[in-house]
Amino acid sequence: MLEGRVAVITGGTRGIGLETVRLFKEQKAEVILFGSKADSVEKAVNELASVGMEVKGYYPNLNNMEEIDKTIKEIISEYGHIDILVNNAGISANRKIEDTTSEDFSKIMDLNVNAIFNMTKAVVPYMKEQGSGVILNTSSMVSIYGQPSGCGYPASKFAVNGLTKSFARELASSNIRVNAVAPGVTRTDMIANLPEEQLAPIVKTIPLGRIGEPRDIANAFLFLASDMASYITGVVLSVDGAARS
Numbered sequence: 335m336l337e338g339r340v341a342v343i344t345g346g347t348r349g350i351g352l353e354t355v356r357l358f359k360e361q362k363a364e365v366i367l368f369g370s371k372a373d374s375v376e377k378a379v380n381e382l383a384s385v386g387m388e389v390k391g392y393y394p395n396l397n398n399m400e401e402i403d404k405t406i407k408e409i410i411s412e413y414g415h416i417d418i419l420v421n422n423a424g425i426s427a428n429r430k431i432e433d434t435t436s437e438d439f440s441k442i443m444d445l446n447v448n449a450i451f452n453m454t455k456a457v458v459p460y461m462k463e464q465g466s467g468v469i470l471n472t473s474s475m476v477s478i479y480g481q482p483s484g485c486g487y488p489a490s491k492f493a494v495n496g497l498t499k500s501f502a503r504e505l506a507s508s509n510i511r512v513n514a515v516a517p518g519v520t521r522t523d524m525i526a527n528l529p530e531e532q533l534a535p536i537v538k539t540i541p542l543g544r545i546g547e548p549r550d551i552a553n554a555f556l557f558l559a560s561d562m563a564s565y566i567t568g569v570v571l572s573v574d575g576a577a578r579s
């Protein structure tokens with residue numbers, strides 16, 4: 335479904351991002367993964383190489399425009415084009431407001447929101463020049479109804495939806511589609527610390543009766559990245575077993 339396409343995936347070293355890297359490789363894309371540091375990027379690249387999946391890895395600071403521009407330029411000079419950008423890197427929060435500093439709040443915004451702006455700003459000129467592109471963002475089910483603690487996380491994901499819908503409208507005339515996937519609770523490191531007794535009541539609230547697997551989310555990214563979604567832009571696709579309701 336992605337033969338000949340070049341995809342850059344942030345937060346590609348584990349969880350949802352790594353599974354999306356795997357699926358895009360299975361579908362014959364060239365994939366470049368971004369992570370936060372050298373060792374986790376090296377680990378992911380080696381793990382993929384051990385199953386015959388060659389990918390390149392980078393770890394630019396996603397809040398430093400110069401570093402991002404330099405990395406994107408390197409990718410363009412090696413691959414010639416970037417067809418798909420998946421803005422997936424993200425961190426969560428669960429502390430009450432009394433225990434959250436304004437620095438904590440800014441840290442979430444920096445990665446979950448500002449980094450999406452920065453990455454999008456860096457790739458859009460190339461996508462415009464080539465006359466097409468797909469930008470996908472990872473939102474969350476909490477972007478629909480908030481959550482009872484860790485306010486910065488849902489606030490950042492509401493902003494992700496805002497960027498998604500606004501970029502979709504702004505970039506449609508350049509044939510660049512922009513969509514988001516809003517996962518429900520998904521089995522990754524982000525929820526790895528939840529003990530079974532906390533997870534079980536969460537599962538009870540999910541009509542489909544289970545939490546999501548990274549592949550469930552990657553499948554949605556694949557559909558939205560592919561030509562099967564050629565008339566879809568500005569959408570936030572919930573992949574959450576109907577947990578949102």
Ligand code: NAD
Pocket residue numbers: 344345346347348349350351368369370371374396422423424425426445472473474475516517518519520521522523524525
């Ligand atoms: P994860 O913790 O397994 O992976 C996070 C990824 O983000 C890693 O690849 C990491 O390298 C990258 N990252 C973290 N800090 C970074 C930084 N400062 N700079 C650059 N990269 C950084 O988490 P995940 O569950 O796979 O989350 C991926 C996305 O899915 C996030 O945007 C998250 O908000 C969203 N999401 C997750 C769930 C869930 O239940 N797991 C639910 C809804 C949305």
